[in-house]
Structure formats: structure tokens, C-alpha cells
Amino acid sequence: MPQLRRIDTAEGFLARAGPFLSAHEPEHNLPLGLLGRLLDEPRLYGFDPAFVIAEDAGSVVGCLLRTPPYGVILSRFESLEAVDRVADAVLDMHPGLPGAVGPADVVGRFASAWSELTGVRAHLKVRQRVHAASAVYETARAPGTMREAGPDDVPTVLDWLDGFAEEALGEAPHREEAEAAYRRREADPDGAWLLWDDNGPVSLAGYGNPTPTGTRVGPVYTPPEHRGHGYATSLVADLTVERLATGLAFCFLFTDLANPTSNAIYARIGYEAVADWDQWEFS
Incomplete structure (x- = not known):
């Protein structure tokens, strides 16, 4: 027992x-x-x-x-x-x-x-899959470059965090929650907010909360008007290369199993499925 x-x-x-x-x-x-x-x-x-x-x-x-x-x-x-x-x-x-x-x-x-x-009542909210990458494959690169978000980017980052919450999590946007998430990541000495910039920011990714030999990537968000150009693919690929180059063995991320696009993108980069994790909600 x-x-x-x-x-x-x-x-x-x-x-x-x-x-x-x-x-x-x-x-x-x-x-x-x-x-x-x-x-x-x-x-x-x-x-x-x-x-x-x-x-x-x-x-x-x-x-x-x-x-x-x-x-x-x-x-x-x-x-x-x-x-x-x-x-x-x-x-x-x-x-x-x-x-x-x-x-x-x-x-x-x-x-x-x-x-x-x-x-x-308990209901299944999101079916997720845990992925890990120990190397990055060669992929087609989008125009632009990765850079760290600065003070002038904060309004954009917060808007996109609201968009991520609404689209990926099915939650109504709450600016105070986006601000709290932004501050927590900013306060993480092992984390950062990164942008893909192509004559201005076009895609967002964060990383942080390191494990003994890795770090978690996410959230990743590209607003609808900038999708279809490979920005998120290039951003996550460059981010992963950079983190692995520091000596980490892995980068991890979660995907929504209902989104075949993101699952395919990360597989092309080099992320391999580890386990399925679900999120349940009680009400």
C-alpha cells in the first residue's frame, strides 16, 4: 500500500x-x-x-x-x-x-x-505533448534575425501574450496576467523573451525555468498577420541552438496535440516526442 x-x-x-x-x-x-x-x-x-x-x-x-x-x-x-x-x-x-x-x-x-x-465536474481542457531536442536540424531560414526583447517591445509582447492565452489556452485575455507572466520571465536569471525581427518584431518565444540539464521553451506565438513565413520555425531553431551551445543537453517544449502545424514545425527542427501530458479543469 x-x-x-x-x-x-x-x-x-x-x-x-x-x-x-x-x-x-x-x-x-x-x-x-x-x-x-x-x-x-x-x-x-x-x-x-x-x-x-x-x-x-x-x-x-x-x-x-x-x-x-x-x-x-x-x-x-x-x-x-x-x-x-x-x-x-x-x-x-x-x-x-x-x-x-x-x-x-x-x-x-x-x-x-x-x-x-x-x-x-472534471473536463479535459488541452491534450499536450512534451518534446525534447538535443540537436537542431538544418531548416529553411526566414528573413530576419533573432534578438532579445527590449523595453520598447513590452507593449507588443504583452499583446502577443494575450493572443497566445486566447488562441492556445482558450482563455479570455487578462492584461494583468500577461504582465505578471512577463515580469516572472524577466526576473528569471536563466530566462528571456526573444523576438524574430524582420523590419520589426514578427514572432515571440520565451525560455527559462531550467532543469538539471535543460531548459523549457515557450510560449511561442506569431500573430495571424505574420504567419506562413517560417518566422516561428527560425526563432525556435535559433533559440534552441543558442541554448544547447551553452552546454545544456536538452531544450523542452509543450505542444497542443490539436495543432498539427506546430507539432510538424518542431519535429522538423529536431524536437522528438517524449510523453503525452493532459490538462484537466475542475468546475
Whole structure:
């Protein structure tokens, strides 16, 4: 029977669950990258984070973390039975949980258990795929060049973050959330906002929240009027080359499985599928 352990700090959680997460680093790039930030800024989103580890015979078989007000992030689980126990264990910690994200089989099991425990409706919001690149293929280059976003670009970046939220996430644009996302990335010493510039900015990409040997790329957004020219392809390719040249082993990114265009673009660059992750919403 899996045993559950609650952990109060990112340091304590990493000490116990870090080896388990790092054994499948590409799949766990989201929690690993977030944990790196939490070590330096425990209340990254304004609230205390929460951590739970599932163990069997002294070995970690799965874990979750949450940075309120957002939902929980689940790792892979060696035992789906442990997922049910985790859902029950965090009920008193997060009675108003808005959602969950994680490996497709795990988060689906969690969503079902959560719905049964609470009576709230759970619905699948986005099917995603985790990709990793350790090298970049030669691709046709778009006109223009990559550069870092500067102070004069902030209004454009914020507008495009609103556009990304509306198109990719199905969320109504909220300028304050875009501003908060921009500031968090700007404050990340290992991250940046980058633009592809062709007589002006035409495409946006960010990176940051490094893992032990990699970094996560995203969001990536090209406004409709600039699509079809290969700008995002060239931007992500150059960004990936630059990050790998610093000594990183991987760059990671998430794609929406409902968007075949982006999945094909990243495959041409050199990104390979690692795992399917789903995002569920509770209401």
C-alpha cells in the first residue's frame, strides 16, 4: 500500500523526490523547472506551495506539487492506485482546486478520483505533448534575425501574450496576467523573451525555468498577420541552438496535440516526442 508524505519546502521535496523526477527529466521538465525557481523564490505566485510524495517500500513512486492559485502538477506514477490515494490526501489541502496537469494516464485518473470525491465536474481542457531536442536540424531560414526583447517591445509582447492565452489556452485575455507572466520571465536569471525581427518584431518565444540539464521553451506565438513565413520555425531553431551551445543537453517544449502545424514545425527542427501530458479543469 503506497504511503504518502507531505513536504513543506521545495528543498525538502527535491531532496526526496528529485532523483525520481530527474530519472525522467524530459518528461518532468515542468515540475523540475518550477522547483528551481521555488528554491530562490518560495512564494513565486504569492502563496505557499504544497508538495506530496507517494512512496512504496521506501521508494518514491510518484509525487505532485502545487503553486496556488494554480492547479496541481503530477509526475509519472509507478502505481495508479497511488494516484487515488494522493487525490484523497490533498482534498483537505486544496478543496477549491481549479485543475491538474500531468502524464495523460495519471492526470486522467486523478481527475476522475477528484470528481468522485468532490462532486465537481472534471473536463479535459488541452491534450499536450512534451518534446525534447538535443540537436537542431538544418531548416529553411526566414528573413530576419533573432534578438532579445527590449523595453520598447513590452507593449507588443504583452499583446502577443494575450493572443497566445486566447488562441492556445482558450482563455479570455487578462492584461494583468500577461504582465505578471512577463515580469516572472524577466526576473528569471536563466530566462528571456526573444523576438524574430524582420523590419520589426514578427514572432515571440520565451525560455527559462531550467532543469538539471535543460531548459523549457515557450510560449511561442506569431500573430495571424505574420504567419506562413517560417518566422516561428527560425526563432525556435535559433533559440534552441543558442541554448544547447551553452552546454545544456536538452531544450523542452509543450505542444497542443490539436495543432498539427506546430507539432510538424518542431519535429522538423529536431524536437522528438517524449510523453503525452493532459490538462484537466475542475468546475
